[in-house]
Amino acid sequence: MLIAPSILSADFGQLKNELEKVKNAGADLLHIDIMDGQFVPNISLGIPVMEAITTYSDLPKDVHLMINNPENFIKKFIELGADYVTVHPESTDQLDYCLEIIKSNGAKAGIALNPETSFEVVLPYIHDIDLLLFMTINPGFGGQKFIHSVVEKMSEANRYREFHKLTDLLFEVDGGINEFTAKICIENKIDILVSGSTIFESNDINRTIKTLRNS
Ligand code: DX5
Numbered sequence: 001m002l003i004a005p006s007i008l009s010a011d012f013g014q015l016k017n018e019l020e021k022v023k024n025a026g027a028d029l030l031h032i033d034i035m036d037g038q039f040v041p042n043i044s045l046g047i048p049v050m051e052a053i054t055t056y057s058d059l060p061k062d063v064h065l066m067i068n069n070p071e072n073f074i075k076k077f078i079e080l081g082a083d084y085v086t087v088h089p090e091s092t093d094q095l096d097y098c099l100e101i102i103k104s105n106g107a108k109a110g111i112a113l114n115p116e117t118s119f120e121v122v123l124p125y126i127h128d129i130d131l132l133l134f135m136t137i138n139p140g141f142g143g144q145k146f147i148h149s150v151v152e153k154m155s156e157a158n159r160y161r162e163f164h165k166l167t168d169l170l171f172e173v174d175g176g177i178n179e180f181t182a183k184i185c186i187e188n189k190i191d192i193l194v195s196g197s198t199i200f201e202s203n204d205i206n207r208t209i210k211t212l213r214n215s
């Protein structure tokens with residue numbers, strides 16, 4: 001089980017410190033949310049902050065693009081240190097091209113499914129991706145409640161992954177993860193747990209990351 005703290009909930013006034021803290025607490029990768037105020041109703045961080053994150057942390061970087069026309073920015077984020085780049089099918093009419101740019105620039109490709117987006121949407125691309133991200137909140141903000149109906153989609157995807165022996169395909173969950181919802185995700189064979197507010201609002205990050213991992 002890999003734990004990916006979502007930087008969105010970090011204290012940006014102390015970014016360097018926050019990055020060190022999660023690394024020392026055993027985080028496996030950093031989840032970095034990029035929002036444009038168009039695809040989602042919020043603006044988060046952009047290129048200068050991504051640069052700072054790469055300067056101050058050598059943890060692998062999992063970049064979650066919540067922007068329209070991500071094809072225009074994928075290469076830039078990989079140059080800035082993204083190891084994984086995840087895009088939403090609804091944000092582009094060139095999803096194939098997005099996956100191609102990600103892979104030809106040496107990163108791993110992910111597709112994110114909103115709570116209302118069905119598993120079938122990813123099927124035409126399933127052999128081209130390394131990561132499938134289940135959104136368990138509507139994207140845009142940290143600190144929301146886990147949407148339980150997504151669990152059914154996780155089991156459907158698990159049956160598919162097992163049947164087709166897609167052993168290298170990683171499943172990631174993002175939104176509303178705490179020790180209780182982490183347990184549900186672990187039972188549903190999720191490989192990566194993203195967690196923002198639960199980790200950064202905790203006064204014992206070491207313990208919180210351990211608890212999430214062992215839920
Ligand atoms: C929201 C982001 C999430 C967010 C999760 O659109 O994709 O990564 O930071 O925050 P929590 O863990 O607080 O739900």
Ligand code: ZN
Pocket residue numbers: 006031032033064174194
């Ligand atoms: Zn995210």
